[in-house]
Amino acid sequence: MTGYGSVVNAAKVKAGTSVVVLGTGGVGLNVIQGARISGAGKIIAVDINPLRLEMAKEYGATHAVLAEKSDKGLTEAAKVVKSMTNGRGADYAFECTAIPELGAAPLAMVRNAGMAVQVSGIEQEIVIDMNLFEWDKIYINPLYGKTRPQIDFPILQDLYAKGELILDKMVTRTYSLDDLPNAFADMHAGRNAKGVIVFNDIK
Secondary structure, eight states, X not given: OHHHHIIIIIIOOOTTOEXXXXXXXHHHHHHHHHHHHTTOSEEEEEESOHXXXXXXXXXXXXXXXXXXXXXXXXXXXXXXXXXXXXXXXXXXXXXXXXXXXXXXXXXXXXXXXXXXXXXXXXXXXXXXXXXXXXXXXXXXXXXXXXXXXXXXXXXXXXXXXXXXXXXXXXXXXEEOGGGHHHHHHHHHHXXXXXXXXXXXXXX
């Protein structure tokens, strides 16, 4: 709901627009799905993990940018994004990394009057170069995709039933409690869309 709702309820992404998603973990993949369902014309996934970028394409990303860990603020990745959007920047940029140092990064990737969305819940203090707001850019920080459970959950269920919202495939692997170290290792390596702990034989 966080990813999908940030696209549909908060940013209100329009059909035919361009979207960039920074970070393609579970939330980022659902931002990509929300953008695809909304009819975005170009969906650019940005990540430092090539495995995750391949996953992003399965969920609807049309383009992928492999960023470098050394790229502070993703300024170099932003140049690539701008080259993919006729030099303007994307209409919308969604930050899904939860890395405080990247809190301002979506502002560098949107066009004038574009919208940057802080999805991952960064709560630390960050410093922003106000030049990134030029000109007329909007930066929002929605909570849980501005969800309205009575309205949104039936919509998600309907999209899932129609095969438009991919959920089953998102559970890449399940783990027992005994296998918890491997679950964390896979999470840190970015091998799963979602890893799920299964509690068996608990009484």
